[in-house]
Amino acid sequence: MRQNPARRAALLDAAIEVLAREGSRGLTLRAVDAGAGVPVGTSSNYFANRAELLRQIMERTGERLTPDPEALAETMKAPTSPELVALLLRQVHERMEADRSSYLAMMELRLEGVRRPELGAELNKRLRATLEDNIRFHEEAGLPGDRVAVILMYLAVHGMIVDDLMVPDVLAGSAGELIDELCKRLLAYGTRETA
Structure with a gap:
């Protein structure tokens, strides 16, 4: 090769x-x-x-969708708050919008992974590791919300991105507002429960 x-x-x-x-x-x-x-x-x-092409596409989309370390470091200078979490999630959404092809390719890989068990196993491993990295980042940064809150935000935001990229009229451009509201409600709820 x-x-x-x-x-x-x-x-x-x-x-x-x-x-x-x-x-x-x-x-x-x-x-x-x-x-x-x-x-x-x-x-x-x-x-x-x-199969090798699909595996390498999976790796390449990960590279393309990973945040720029310097930009992330700049964002993380803000005080930890639900607003900072919302900003981070809006940045995820912005990266997906900016590189729509990578996100759509990942959706296609997920579908192909259902048909190809070896690809499905690799996708499961890679996406699980990414989720765990996000949880670890959240906890180590001292951001509000626990492990379950991070998983719920992951599910909500990725579901929203799917609709926003594939059927954009469903949300009609309100993605940023929905992210803000999600963080406000979810993280305020978690705060009340632990107080």
């Missing part, structure tokens, strides 16, 4: 676009080559098979 990291990244970026636009059935090595503007057969030099 070829090891040119820049070429591999370009092929994976093209694959993400194909997967987001055409779905799993449209994702072929030939379609990736066309999307990347490279000669036919180039992708087969980088990905041994479709």
Whole structure:
């Protein structure tokens, strides 16, 4: 397999676009080559098979959707509060909107993972680790809310993102307001319970 990291990244970026636009059935090595503007057969030099391509797409979407460490550090200078949690969640939403293709590709990977147990197992492992990393980040930063609150926010915000990206008229542009309200209600509720 070829090891040119820049070429591999370009092929994976093209694959993400194909997967987001055409779905799993449209994702072929030939379609990736066309999307990347490279000669036919180039992708087969980088990905041994479709399963390997899907696995690497999963990794690449994670890279593309991860927050910039410097921007995150700047955000975390604010005092810990429900408002800071809401800001962090709005930033998640903004990243997904800015890289809609990566998020849609991840949705396609989830569907494909139902059909391909080996991909499903890898997705479960990776997404579970990401959730645990988010919980750990939340707790170590001293943000309000416990483990269950973080899981509930994860479920609510990701569900909202699905509708916002796939059927945008359902929410009609109120995602930021809904995130603010979610944090206010959920984190205030948790505060009352522990007081």
